[in-house]
Amino acid sequence: MSGRKRSGAQNRKRKREAEIAFKKSSVLLAANISSLESEDGGYQPSVLEHDVGANVENIAVSEENIIQTDISVCAERNSDNTEDRETQHSDESVESNEEDNISGREAANNKTHYDVQSDAVPDVLKFHDVGYLDFDEVTKLPKVPQSLRDELITLGPILFQHTDNLPSLHGERSITSAWFKRRLANGEEVNRLWLLYSPINKAAYCFCCLLFTSSPSNSRASFELKNGLNKWRKPEKLKCHENNLSHRRAFTTWKEAERRLIDGTGIAAIAQAQIHSEKQRWRDILQRILTCIKFSVSQNLALRGHEENLNPRTDENVGNFLALIKLIAQFDPVLAKHVQHAEQNPGSVSYLSPEIQNEFIHILASTVKSQLLQDIRKSKYYGILLDSTPDLGHREQLSQIIRFVDVNFQTKQVTIKESFLGYIEIHSKDAASLEKVIVERLKSDAISLADCRAQCYDNAAVMAGHISGLQQRILKRESATRWSARLEAVRAIFEGLNELVQLLEKLSEDSTMTPETRSGAEQLQACILKFNFIVLLQFWNTVLGKIDRVQKRLQDPTMNFKEAATDIESLEQEFVKLRDDLSQAAVENAKTKCTVWGVQVNRRIRQRKRMPGELEKDAGLSPEEEIVRVMKNVFDRLQQEMSTRFSRLKDLNTKFGFLLDVKTLLSDTDEDAIRRDCTDFANFYDINSHQWPRTFHQNWRLQNAAQ
Structure with a gap:
């Protein structure tokens, strides 16, 4: 078939x-x-x-x-x-x-x-x-x-x-x-x-x-x-x-x-429903356990007892936490069923062990600390309060407290807060070690040390010493800021000077403020509304802006020493050009603002005391001439410092900079300059001053011809 x-x-x-x-x-x-x-x-x-x-x-x-x-x-x-x-x-x-x-x-x-x-x-x-x-x-x-x-x-x-x-x-x-x-x-x-x-x-x-x-x-x-x-x-x-x-x-x-x-x-839908139900049950249980821990911690109650067991063998105290769990279980069916299962099945998953309690406490502490740090960063400026004390185990601990101003823009309320961030274990109590520990902790908390505006310690020399104490060391760190930070501070006042004067005037005349606030605002306003302050504010805003552009370029990883030397030289030349023009422009603008605000420009000329042997009196300078002299001295000092500090960079550029000037090396427009640089390079390394420049120059011409 x-x-x-x-x-x-x-x-x-x-x-x-x-x-x-x-x-x-x-x-x-x-x-x-x-x-x-x-x-x-x-x-x-x-x-x-x-x-x-x-x-x-x-x-x-x-x-x-x-x-x-x-x-x-x-x-x-x-x-x-x-x-x-x-x-x-x-x-x-x-x-x-x-x-x-x-x-x-x-x-x-x-x-x-x-x-x-x-x-x-x-x-x-x-x-x-x-x-x-x-x-x-x-x-x-x-x-x-x-x-x-x-x-x-x-x-x-x-x-x-x-x-x-x-x-x-x-x-x-x-x-x-x-x-x-x-x-x-x-x-x-x-x-x-x-x-x-x-x-x-x-x-x-x-x-x-x-x-x-x-x-x-x-x-x-x-x-x-x-x-x-x-x-x-x-x-x-x-x-x-x-x-x-x-x-x-x-x-x-x-x-x-x-x-x-x-x-x-379907089977998958039924299984998913049961999984969802089981997840919700455990969430309800964990929510109740976490609530009990939060209550005990917020009331400063110890959680542990003499025998932390739901089925104690004796009449020992099981602790506040387990006692609170049993109390709530009498009125809550979810927790009652969970406690009954844990009592009948020792060793089963219950989330009631001391290890779980400690883990919950650490999670709560981490969450609270994260929120506090967020509020501190939002307020920007802060003060630090530090003090050390030994614990029961004779280990030195440094308590860390941050004081800051919390501004609620919705309710328009301002509150001064002091937040305890924890203990820092220290192994040495000298100022250098304490400084290192504090700086590392602030860095790990993502709090900028540059925003610290106050320090509070006890009277111990290691803490408040004015020479090498902890307070003085941190002050030195704060002062070692970049030019960009100084520019931001000057620019903020320069751009908001009118608003700042109006605010201080309003605070000094506001009867709802405290006498200290009104007096402080009046004194600060008097310091700002001075001819010299207004002139130097505009002067430094311009000078620091030019310095900031160069220093940011110098931080570029791709920058070589030839480009750095060129930027420094350009900045020096620009300062030479600005020496007279910028000083006079700052004076004229300041005189205009002083006229608007009613600030007195002319003042009594103070005569300098004659030394023995001097016959002529000192020719007194007017306020305008005096401030111009100060600004020109600043320019002279800047040029002197730049010439001294970057002398080695300039020398390095003179000897080897032509090797990095690829554009000039690949062009044949300045053959004499290439020959001169090669001769200087050979003389520096004591090479035959006739043979090596000739060889380099021949190779250079062959390369240009090939291109």
Whole structure:
């Protein structure tokens, strides 16, 4: 019989047997799933939809041994019209169910587990291309985790069809939009929703067979393997595949899984609900435990007792924490059930041990400290209060307290706060060691030492000593600031001088302020409204601005010594040009502001006392001439300091700078300068002053000629 062609009756008999087996497997699958869902706690989180679908084949084979999974409609082209109508009816019902599920799928899309904007989302969801699935290198089958399978089912296959991105090959066959349509016997045209196209692999795939593979290894179709179907000359494989028993089984499993996901009645949904319930229960328990710890800590109550056990063997005190837990458990059912379980099951997870209590305390302390540091940084300026004292173990501890001004702009309230940030263990009490510990702690807390405006210590010499005490050491650190910090301080006053004067005037005349506040504002206003202050304010704002630009360039890691020397030299030349003009401009602008504010410019000329032997009196200088003399002296001192401090840099640039001047070396415009630099370089290293410059010059000319 194996060598003879089967008759039409035999083919029809085999087809009917296959259909009977398929219906029986579907019934067994539904019964199996219903029994799993109806049992209390009968589910296992590791049971996947894929495993259930794969077991259907084993059940069906055990019931009907005559089923062959390679039965397809391709071998049944002689079927009669009655069988065609039955198949048509089955297909119509399946396709119509798909249209009904589209709205439900759209509602289920809101429950997606992946964030499309996140980097952790798989590429298959990011690009909507099944070609990005992870395939096994041996079996060529996709490896789809349960979470990803649920996500793909929830999204639906339409996003992965790419019917608007099909290839168009000139002179060659390719997949077309007609492949995604199917015409039934009654003339109706329906969509092939299971058919997908992958632009990355340029191949076609089956949506349901990728997710629920059930075909044996010797009869797997290209639609479910890694390379997919990419032979477009055989469109008849579409009909062969969609009428294959394995495809129908996978299609049915897909629709059942989709219905359960939409309705929330699947195994995964039940497991997720139980996981959520368990998480919420532990959150409620931990919230109550944390509340008890917060209460005890805020009231300065010790948590531990003589015997920290819910089932003490004696009448020993169990401690304030466990006693408080037992007290609340008498009125709270959640905590009562938890305490009862912990008493009946010693050693189980209860979150009541001393280690957990300490961990909670550390978390609370870290949170409180983070909030305090945030308030201190927001206030910017602060004062430090430090004092050392030994603990019970005779270990020296340094208490750290920060004093700052908290401004609430909503309620317009100003409060002076002192926040204790903790103890710092110290191993030495000398000023240098204390300075190092404090600076490191401020750095770890991200508090700038430059913003410290006050220090408070005891009268010990190591703390408040005016020569080498801790206070003096920190003051020296604060004064060693960059030019940019000084520029910011001057610029802030220069740009807001008018507002500052108005504010001080308002404070000095405000009767609601304390006498100390009014007096301090009046004295500060008197210091600001002086001719010399206004002149020097504008002068330093200009000078520091030019210095700041150069010092920022010098901090550039890519800066070489030639560029640095050039910038220093340019700054010196600019100071020479500004020496007369800037001084006079600052005086004129200051005179204008003094006229507006009613500030007196002229003052009594103070005569310098004559020394013995002097015959002539000192020619008194006017206020304008005196302040101009001061500013010119500043320029002279700046030029002198820059010339002295950067002399070695200039000398280095003179000897080797021409080697870094690539532009000049590659040009032939200044040949004499190149020869002169080479001669100086040779003389510095005591090289033959005639041979080496000539060799270097020849190589230089050859290189220019080559370019």
